Amino acid sequence: MPKYDYLIVGSGLFGATFAHLATRRGLRCLVIDKRPHAGGNVYQDTIEGIAVHTYGAHIFHTSDRTVWDFVCGLTPFNRFTNAPVANFKGRLFNLPFNMNTFHQLWGVTTPAEAEAEIERQKAEAVARLEGRQPTNLEEQALTLVGRDIYEILIKEYTEKQWGRPCTALPAFIIRRLPVRLVYDNNYFNNLYQGIPTEGYNALIDRLLEGSDVQLATDFFESPYHDWRATARQLVYTGPLDRYFNYDLGRLDWRTVTFRTRVEDTPNYQGNAVVNYTSAEVPYTRVIEHKHFTCFGSEVYANPRTVVSEEYSAEYHEGAEPYYPVNDARNDALAAAYRERAEREPDVVFGGRLAQYRYYDMAPVIAEAMHRFAELHPDCATTNI
Ligand code: FAD
Ligand code: UDP
Secondary structure, three states, X not given: OOOEEEEEEOOOHHHHHHHHHHHHOOOOEEEEOOOOOOOHHHOEEEEOOEEEEOOOOOOEEEOOHHHHHHHHHHOOEOOOOOOOEEEEOOEEEEOOEOHHHHHHHHOOOOHHHHHHHHHHHHHHHHHHHOOOOOOOHHHHHHHHHOHHHHXXXXXXXXXXXHOOOHHHOOOHHHHOOOEOOOOOOOOOOOOEEEOEOXXXXXXXXXXXXXXXXXXXXXHHHOHHHOHHHOEEEEEEXXXXXXXOOOOOOOOOEEEEEXXXXXXXXXXXXXXXXXEXXXXXXXXXXXXXXXXXXXXXXXXXXXXXXXXXXXEXXXXXXXXXXXXXXXXXXXXXXXXXXXXXXXXXOOEEEOHHHHOOOOOOHHHHHHHHHHHHHHXXXXXXXXXX
16 A cells, blocks of 8 residues: 555646645645755745745736635735836837837827727738738737837747747747737736745745655656555656657757846846847846835845846756747647556646646646546535
8 A cells, every 4th residue: 555645746836736735635645856946947046135036037827716815825925017128129118018018119199099000010911811810920920919019029039039930939829918008017917916925935835735745856766756656646747758758759848047146236127027029139038036026115125136137948958848849840749648648547747847838827726726626526626
């Protein structure tokens, strides 16, 4: 009889949420992670007294009341609202694309003027589609917002981030960004948004309460690879292709590296996120971490600040896989691996890596709830 009900590979939000739901029901979980800390990509370091998003800025946003109540029930969240600024060759624009952006680009002041200009700029690309749906990111962007926005704010940024021409990228990536004919710089359309005031590590600690946790343990290089001796079921949140020993070929990922430094000034860029949308600048964005939790004059309480430049690159052995590359080859390969995953009845494949999906945090939590409820139908998700 194995000691645990679940062996959970990966202590990111999927694994930790699943562990939380299971332990609340009296099930025994062992959570392992190959990193020396728990939390996956939401883990934070503290530098100069500032919570630093070690694996990239993480802003929690959702319209799912169940998920929002769930996370707020574990740790308090602040009122942070993401309003990134784009820097193109020294010119600044508000994001997402809204009346402020249109005014900065074209000097228009009313929604009617902005709409007319967008329609004018879209016309050529819309005509070229001859009634069909956009099939790639370039077509999608040109028919959504027109040529100026595509060339100044989208094309070079996207090609830096994904390392592929916009014509070879799926349209859905750009549909993440809102387009609004109102003066509203909130990057997200969701009802709820914020950052945990005690940090994401506190959220992860609460989720993992009651589980046994073993860090710096790679599933494939540990005795747990033979997991049936340890647990009745496996929850796997590592890369999908790795689980099957790359039998069908390797999935492509984008990786990100962060150059983090301390600046001897209390307020370096006046905003949490500044995107550099021109190809001349090698990084995609600069994060100034204190702005996630300090507002107004609070920013000046600490005379220093921590900033991170974010560089996007193709995944190589030894790097961290971050973004799935959802082009035709990879989508087909992932589908073939998913078919094999379905033939593993005692294994739950969950999260960004194991599902090979471009997932935000809240949907990852919702998916963990859903998968747990499927396995334990007696536990209603509304009663999390
Ligand atoms: P992960 O957090 O990646 O956790 C997987 C864990 O599995 C890792 O800890 C890993 O070490 C472990 N693991 C892998 N293989 C093994 C193995 N062989 N043995 C043991 N352990 C293993 N979402 C938002 O909602 N808002 C944002 O602002 C946002 N910003 C982002 C910025 C960046 C740069 C990136 C890359 C992602 C961002 N996301 C954001 C998405 C967010 O990071 C994910 O949705 C979420 O962290 C996924 O959780 P997960 O548990 O699926 O994966
Ligand atoms: N994007 C862009 N310009 C920007 C910001 C985003 O063209 O200034 C595009 C880019 O293709 C990116 C997509 O919009 O991949 C989604 O952006 P988001 O900020 O949601 O990406 P993430 O935070 O996941 O990196």
